[in-house]
Amino acid sequence: MADRSSELLRTLEDSGIPGDRQPRTFKEPWQAQAFAMAVELSRAGLFTWREWVERFSAEIGAAPQEPGEDADGAYYRQWLTTLEQMIVERQACAPAEIDDRQADWRQAYLHTPHGQPVELENARRHGHATDLHDDDHDNHHHDHPASHAPVMVSPAIGG
Numbered sequence: 001m002a003d004r005s006s007e008l009l010r011t012l013e014d015s016g017i018p019g020d021r022q023p024r025t026f027k028e029p030w031q032a033q034a035f036a037m038a039v040e041l042s043r044a045g046l047f048t049w050r051e052w053v054e055r056f057s058a059e060i061g062a063a064p065q066e067p068g069e070d071a072d073g074a075y076y077r078q079w080l081t082t083l084e085q086m087i088v089e090r091q092a093c094a095p096a097e098i099d100d101r102q103a104d105w106r107q108a109y110l111h112t113p114h115g116q117p118v119e120l121e122n123a124r125r126h127g128h129a130t131d132l133h134d135d136d137h138d139n140h141h142h143d144h145p146a147s148h149a150p151v152m153v154s155p156a157i158g159g
Contacts, residue, residue: 031076038083046090056082 026032042049059082065074087093107123 026076027072028076031072031079034076034080034083038079041083041087041092046092047086052082052086055086059085 026035038052041047042052047055056079059078060075063078063081065071069077084098088095088098104120104123105118108120109118109122111122111125112118
């Protein structure tokens with residue numbers, strides 16, 4: 001993981017902001033969204049890309065891949081942690097807002113019919129996330145193996 005991360009970080013640093021030269025693939029949609037959010041927040045001036053690379057590198061060193069975790073899972077866990085920390089430090093969002101949104105997405109997942117896309121509206125239809133209980137998971141069955149299709153993000157055209 002360390003060699004792959006170091007190589008990617010050098011590539012990102014050399015190119016300024018990622019996504020300008022080649023399409024990237026992601027195993028999960030949230031990974032693409034987290035990646036895009038970091039790029040867009042950097043472009044918007046919340047932090048420089050050099051700051052991002054330094055902080056992300058530090059997070060990789062501080063929270064390495066865990067036993068049983070695949071390399072991509074570790075990488076995007078580290079990416080998301082870095083993103084959340086920088087957003088809070090720059091006061092773009094309060095920690096409680098992040099926690100609330102995570103709870104809302106969890107409830108949306110628990111209240112989404114099997115086979116349907118998870119939408120935040122599913123949490124709202126059933127009340128505030130803090131009003132719902134963990135035993136609601138019984139309504140969402142996962143008796144099948146998960147299927148994962150890569151998500152591809154390509155550079156914007158016309159910029």
